[in-house]
Amino acid sequence: MQEQFTSRWGLILSVVGIAVGTGNIWRFPRIAAANGGGSFLIPWVLFLFLWSIPLIMTEFAMGKMTRYGTVGSFAVLVGEKFAWMGTFVGFVATAIMFYYSVVAGWCIRYFFLAGTGQLLNSADHEGTWNGFVDSGWQPVLFHCVAITAGALIVRRGVVRGIERANRFLIPTLLGLLVLCCLRAITLPGAGKGLAYLFTPDLSTLLDYKVWLQALTQNAWDTGAGWGLILTYAVYMRKQEDVGLNAALIGLGNNSVSLLAAITIFSTVFALIPEQAAEVISSSGPANTGLTFIWIPQLFSTMPGGALFSAFFFLALSFAALSSLISMIELSTRVLMDMNFSRQSALLSVYLTSLVLGIPSALSMDFFLNQDWTWGIALMVSGAFMAIAVLRYGVHRFRTEQINGPGSDFRVGRWYEFLIRYGIPTQVIVLIAWWFTQVIRADPSHWWNPFAAESVGTCLFQWALAIVIFMAANRMIVRRTLKR
């Protein structure tokens, strides 16, 4: 008998746990600052409705309908010959899990540094960060801590593990973020940060790059199109709503992003008003500049900074862990569909992640390569979801699956339009834009499959994965659908 979430709130908190990750807290404020603050927020809100919410609805309905993970869902919906598309979607999220566990490890390490007072006692925060990542053994150790913590939660199953953990992690995370936000907006001079965040510049609003960055941010930080929500939807109750839950999760995720941005903008503008805009937009390797170098530096100059920094890094660790457990569950679910028991499937996923996360923990170049390759592959995953619905029949999918039994909110024909034209257009434009940027920046090496961030490395790794999955398709489908 398959487990089910005990209530709607258990499901929603768990899916919010997927959507709210480190990207909301450290990527969103940086991208908003680099793209004109208020001007960025307008397309960002728009793409929530044009990309994230329709794909979240699609994932919910696919999982609820088929009761299979990514591979089985595609086999049922699109046909057995195309199940490799589901294998690709599952693999992209799994490849991200290998290095995301390293990111979760960084957050946990910084929480311990902040909690014991060592972080703020240090005078050289860049040195602290470089010393940590260059030490070799420390990122590996904390990667092991993160993946072990995630696996121990998933080991207990959906209700006693995933649901119970998220019932604790998500409200605590929100509470910590609200506390940090209240502290930040009461700092003298915080109003300048709010003014920067919400002031639109009409010339920036007409810049196409701002729109593309807004779409990218929605594609990456809501978890839409990853296959993770599809996996949790396997455990939805039969009479569970799809449309309203999808809206709730998309809006909830973006609410957390705004909370994080208000906190970061208020803090930075209150403490270093002259350099604020430059500091917030500074990226550093893997977007780490603001979070691990500047934030500790700022905390050390403010009253109550020690407590505030511990809260901030605890919130970041919880956000990372709640997303990591959903990635572990996705891979585990795919193996369980192939008739593995939860324990043996999880053991395989755990040991593989433990080993394959190590290169990203040891080498920032390898980490960047994986983040680049599989981050952009998420757009392909989103396109595959839209193709799956198109092949099944988008009108039938909307009326029978999305507006099916238990529906609280009737989704209209706009969904069909977005799946038919909106999502494919957004994917093509976005991938073409990212690739064009890379080719322009490095015209002589863009094709190199062994460069960290090149078009060649993306196409090579995607093609390799797709060829393998197509070759093994019959065997994978036979084992999956046997259940």
Add this chain to the structure above:
Amino acid sequence: MSTLSIFVMVIVLTVVWGGFGLSLFIAIHKENHKS
């Protein structure tokens, strides 16, 4: 803060936080109705 900034802030917060609050309210109402 200028009037335009306040206007954008009100619009964005109303759509995102207000939309979230409204969805949550409807979900709670529907859930109570079902049970």
